[in-house]
Amino acid sequence: MAVTAVSGVVNRPIPRLRRLEDERWLALSLLTPTAILLGLFIAYPFFEGVMLSMTSTRVGIDGQFVGLKNFHKIWNDSIFRTSVWNTFWYTGVTTVFKLALGLWLAMLLNRHFRGKALVRAFILLPFIIPTVLSTFAWKWMFDPTFSVINWTLFQLGIITQRINWLGDPDLAMTSIIIVNIWRGVPFFAISLLAGLQTISPELQEAAAIDGARPWQRFWHVTWPLLLPVTMVVVLFSVIQTFADFQLVYILTGGGPANATHLFATYAYQIGIGTGLLSEGAAISLAMFPFLFLIVVVQLLYIRRVETR
Amino acid sequence: MALVSIRNVNKVYDGGVHAVKNVDLEVRDKEFMVFVGPSGCGKTTTLRMVAGLESITSGDIAIGDTVVNNLPPMDRDIAMVFQNYALYPHMSVFHNMAFGLKMRKFEKAEIDKRVRDAAAILGIETLLDRKPRQLSGGQRQRVALGRAIVRHPQVFLFDEPLSNLDAKLRVQMRVELKKLHERLGTTAIYVTHDQVEAMTLGDRVVVMKDGVVQQVGEPLELYNTPANRFVAGFIGSPAMNFAEVTLSGANGKLWAEAPGLKIGVPEPLAGRVNGHSGKATMGIRPEDLHVAGPADPAELCFEVEVEVIEQLGSEILLDTRAGNSTFVASVDPMLRTKVHERLKLAINPNRLHLFDAETEAAI
Amino acid sequence: MIEGAVWRKWVFYNIPLILFVFILLFPFYWMIITTFRPDGELYRPWNAVNYQPFWTNNPTLDHILYLFEETSFGRWMVNTMFIAAVSTVISLFCGVLAGYALARLNFPYAGGLGTAIFVTYLVPQILLFIPLAEIIRNYRLGDTPWALILTYPTFLIPFCTWLMMGYFKAIPKELEECARIDGASRFKAMIYIILPVAVPGIMSAGIFAFTLSWNEFLYALVFLSSPEQKTVPVGVTSELIRGDVFFWGPLMAGALLGSIPVAIVYSFFVEHYVSGLTGSVKG
Numbered sequence: 001m002a003v004t005a006v007s008g009v010v011n012r013p014i015p016r017l018r019r020l021e022d023e024r025w026l027a028l029s030l031l032t033p034t035a036i037l038l039g040l041f042i043a044y045p046f047f048e049g050v051m052l053s054m055t056s057t058r059v060g061i062d063g064q065f066v067g068l069k070n071f072h073k074i075w076n077d078s079i080f081r082t083s084v085w086n087t088f089w090y091t092g093v094t095t096v097f098k099l100a101l102g103l104w105l106a107m108l109l110n111r112h113f114r115g116k117a118l119v120r121a122f123i124l125l126p127f128i129i130p131t132v133l134s135t136f137a138w139k140w141m142f143d144p145t146f147s148v149i150n151w152t153l154f155q156l157g158i159i160t161q162r163i164n165w166l167g168d169p170d171l172a173m174t175s176i177i178i179v180n181i182w183r184g185v186p187f188f189a190i191s192l193l194a195g196l197q198t199i200s201p202e203l204q205e206a207a208a209i210d211g212a213r214p215w216q217r218f219w220h221v222t223w224p225l226l227l228p229v230t231m232v233v234v235l236f237s238v239i240q241t242f243a244d245f246q247l248v249y250i251l252t253g254g255g256p257a258n259a260t261h262l263f264a265t266y267a268y269q270i271g272i273g274t275g276l277l278s279e280g281a282a283i284s285l286a287m288f289p290f291l292f293l294i295v296v297v298q299l300l301y302i303r304r305v306e307t308r
Numbered sequence: 309m310a311l312v313s314i315r316n317v318n319k320v321y322d323g324g325v326h327a328v329k330n331v332d333l334e335v336r337d338k339e340f341m342v343f344v345g346p347s348g349c350g351k352t353t354t355l356r357m358v359a360g361l362e363s364i365t366s367g368d369i370a371i372g373d374t375v376v377n378n379l380p381p382m383d384r385d386i387a388m389v390f391q392n393y394a395l396y397p398h399m400s401v402f403h404n405m406a407f408g409l410k411m412r413k414f415e416k417a418e419i420d421k422r423v424r425d426a427a428a429i430l431g432i433e434t435l436l437d438r439k440p441r442q443l444s445g446g447q448r449q450r451v452a453l454g455r456a457i458v459r460h461p462q463v464f465l466f467d468e469p470l471s472n473l474d475a476k477l478r479v480q481m482r483v484e485l486k487k488l489h490e491r492l493g494t495t496a497i498y499v500t501h502d503q504v505e506a507m508t509l510g511d512r513v514v515v516m517k518d519g520v521v522q523q524v525g526e527p528l529e530l531y532n533t534p535a536n537r538f539v540a541g542f543i544g545s546p547a548m549n550f551a552e553v554t555l556s557g558a559n560g561k562l563w564a565e566a567p568g569l570k571i572g573v574p575e576p577l578a579g580r581v582n583g584h585s586g587k588a589t590m591g592i593r594p595e596d597l598h599v600a601g602p603a604d605p606a607e608l609c610f611e612v613e614v615e616v617i618e619q620l621g622s623e624i625l626l627d628t629r630a631g632n633s634t635f636v637a638s639v640d641p642m643l644r645t646k647v648h649e650r651l652k653l654a655i656n657p658n659r660l661h662l663f664d665a666e667t668e669a670a671i
Numbered sequence: 672m673i674e675g676a677v678w679r680k681w682v683f684y685n686i687p688l689i690l691f692v693f694i695l696l697f698p699f700y701w702m703i704i705t706t707f708r709p710d711g712e713l714y715r716p717w718n719a720v721n722y723q724p725f726w727t728n729n730p731t732l733d734h735i736l737y738l739f740e741e742t743s744f745g746r747w748m749v750n751t752m753f754i755a756a757v758s759t760v761i762s763l764f765c766g767v768l769a770g771y772a773l774a775r776l777n778f779p780y781a782g783g784l785g786t787a788i789f790v791t792y793l794v795p796q797i798l799l800f801i802p803l804a805e806i807i808r809n810y811r812l813g814d815t816p817w818a819l820i821l822t823y824p825t826f827l828i829p830f831c832t833w834l835m836m837g838y839f840k841a842i843p844k845e846l847e848e849c850a851r852i853d854g855a856s857r858f859k860a861m862i863y864i865i866l867p868v869a870v871p872g873i874m875s876a877g878i879f880a881f882t883l884s885w886n887e888f889l890y891a892l893v894f895l896s897s898p899e900q901k902t903v904p905v906g907v908t909s910e911l912i913r914g915d916v917f918f919w920g921p922l923m924a925g926a927l928l929g930s931i932p933v934a935i936v937y938s939f940f941v942e943h944y945v946s947g948l949t950g951s952v953k954g
Contacts, residue, residue: 125934264889287797
């Protein structure tokens with residue numbers, strides 16, 4: 001191996017001051033704006049929220065430290081318990097339906113037909129139109145006296161008595177669930193459609209040649225390959241639904257007789273409506289462990305599915 | 309003067325992988341140096357350290373008289389051609405080639421002149437307004453080359469630039485690269501896993517394996533006197549035949565023996581064997597085997613059974629077996645033989661190689 | 672694909688699809704028809720006879736005029752637009768830079784930071800709105816657009832970052848390596864090479880962020896109080912309902928007009944929007 005000694009003097013230039021050529025410095029400066037904003041408006045309020053929930057602050061009155069008293073109080077609050085139950089029921093039922101209907105719609109769309117792009121664009125409308133505004137349309141459709149749904153069902157001879165969609169405590173939650181499903185199905189459908197489109201049609205054809213029937217093809221080929229996307233979509237939807245505020249606030253405001261409160265609307269009612277700030281903060285914080293658990297479980301599951 | 313000296317360079321990745329071990333060599337001014345080896349041998353890492361894309365764990369790299377260890381790539385005055393060409397997809401061919409000059413604040417007229425000159429050399433004048441996605445693989449390759457040459461850098465770095473081309477285009481571009489280098493005379497470091505590219509392009513070739521340089525030398529030097537068994541097997545196609553043999557002296561002659569095989573080791577090779585253990589690996593290239601004729605001494609002949617016959621037109625490759633050793637022989641295309649036929653092969657005595665069984669170094 | 676008989680195609684495919692489209696779009700149709708229907712036709716009981724709910728022969732612009740004359744609807748639109756645009760720009764700026772750092776630079780704790788941002792992406796507004804309201808008041812930002820412009824990025828930045836990380840990861844590393852060898856600093860390589868290549872991703876993130884801020888309700892409801900500061904969703908909710916009385920005509924007109932800017936943005940960039948949506952779930 002020929003190693004010629006380099007002629008005597010070796011030039012070692014002092015590197016010019018180029019901090020940003022160092023990946024760590026560049027990364028630090030690129031992340032700073034984000035860190036400041038998120039620190040100021042997420043980390044700090046979270047910390048403040050925890051502190052607030054352990055005082056007796058009301059609007060206009062600085063409270064004193066009361067420890068876990070607020071949490072103890074809401075634990076014994078029957079409306080809070082109803083809200084917890086409602087939140088889980090609401091999240092569970094809507095997720096199942098959104099997944100089933102969304103998958104169905106995605107499979108209907110996963111073919112070539114004329115106007116497909118247009119249909120896909122229109123289908124997403126419920127998801128992109130501001131929730132409050134479209135929910136008002138539903139509230140109007142659910143109006144106790146002027147409901148177009150009741151009119152239609154009556155004309156078709158299905159009902160003779162009016163259905164009090166939002167005024168009946170037993171029915172109100174179902175009505176809210178219907179609206180949530182309506183709003184969420186497009187998101188599921190379009191996301192799952194994107195997942196379906198990454199599955200090569202050759203796999204379907206190979207399975208068909210192997211003698212698999214359509215249902216078997218779905219169960220053994222499509223579903224397992226779609227699972228990672230499905231899990232992420234479900235994760236997003238569950239979090240969104242669990243923390244939902246707008247639908248209930250607009251449709252029933254938590255009523256009738258506090259029957260349809262969720263974590264969010266109850267926290268709002270106590271914290272802002274009644275002005276019991278620290279109690280409201282305690283209610284929204286009570287949601288945190290559940291949310292945390294959901295996120296951790298789903299992230300672990302997603303990781304397992306992806307590394308399989 | 310643009311020599312590149314790589315002195316005792318090591319690269320240890322964060323995970324503890326020691327990718328490059330004590331590489332110590334010098335690329336001379338105007339030299340076309342090829343790094344070759346199997347994937348993961350550290351050749352690309354070495355190149356990237358010269359480029360400044362990887363940090364150096366220990367050692368020094370100098371370009372010209374300047375140690376560049378801590379210089380960012382932009383200050384090293386080098387140009388690099390990547391395997392996937394790395395053309396900027398949002399820029400036209402012209403702007404792709406002009407980018408490096410713009411970054412160095414060249415005059416507009418100078419940029420224009422240099423880009424057009426380079427385009428003329430590479431025959432891509434008509435493509436200057438196109439976007440990369442409108443180009444064929446060969447055209448993209450030329451643009452990537454053009455982007456490197458407009459800058460008149462001190463050193464060209466090539467990272468397997470031909471491996472994304474189809475076989476025919478690859479041969480054509482290989483020739484053009486060679487011509488280009490002769491014309492420009494810029495020092496070049498070229499990384500490839502293809503030993504044919506290494507042999508045809510390199511003024512000198514560095515063979516690497518597991519982060520260690522195995523041998524540095526001119527192509528024919530590597531071919532004729534490989535430093536160890538790895539280089540012997542890596543350089544040359546079809547690859548050298550190896551047989552595990554026992555060495556023993558009898559009647560004043562050194563014999564290399566294996567089941568079904570007994571070869572008299574010719575001088576001066578036999579003289580170098582002293583001091584090595586009885587076991588060794590014998591190596592002989594397919595082109596150094598031929599069907600034995602009356603003039604071949606018996607001690608250089610052995611009997612084999614033909615297993616596969618590969619007709620290549622200009623030659624015939626015979627896959628043969630002697631005992632538990634297999635030999636590929638490149639023989640006269642006029643030879644008529646059949647599978648399972650037994651015939652006698654003779655070796656070219658000056659071309660026999662022996663490698664130490666333990667160290668694998670050439671004897 | 673595997674095809675069957677024509678009737679099967681209709682039963683299993685076309686008819687369900689038509690039903691889906693009908694149900695998903697009907698509320699919007701109802702919004703539109705209500706907007707243009709005079710009050711006299713609007714308030715007819717559900718079991719009234721000779722009633723045509725699905726059409727009107729006497730279209731009117733009264734409800735829309737009411738919106739602009741009796742409420743600050745115009746202001747709300749301008750407010751919403753301004754807040755959505757500015758918070759989108761801020762979020763894009765932060766998200767693109769952070770996404771670039773997390774996707775393409777090696778630095779200690781990069782993985783942990785990425786996960787942290789993903790987790791903040793999942794922190795819903797409802798968890799923080801009460802303490803945030805206090806903080807906003809302490810910073811004297813209450814009842815100004817800045818209360819929202821500064822807080823909306825908390826859920827937009829994580830989204831933009833996450834989406835941009837996906838885009839940046841898909842761009843070959845050699846592009847910026849080549850730029851750096853060509854004489855660009857890391858920063859210039861990002862500005863001149865990587866960002867232009869990522870423009871489709873930036874568009875997706877921007878459009879998505881814009882619709883998300885237009886849609887936001889809770890923060891706007893809590894942080895704003897005077898009628899002329901409100902955004903469309905909050906204004907419609909608080910000013911068009913008096914006690915138990917709903918002004919359905921103007922309400923639906925407000926819902927319709929408030930949806931139009933989002934719908935227009937969406938219609939121009941459907942493909943970007945969809946790729947943003949699907950990109951966000953791929954991660």
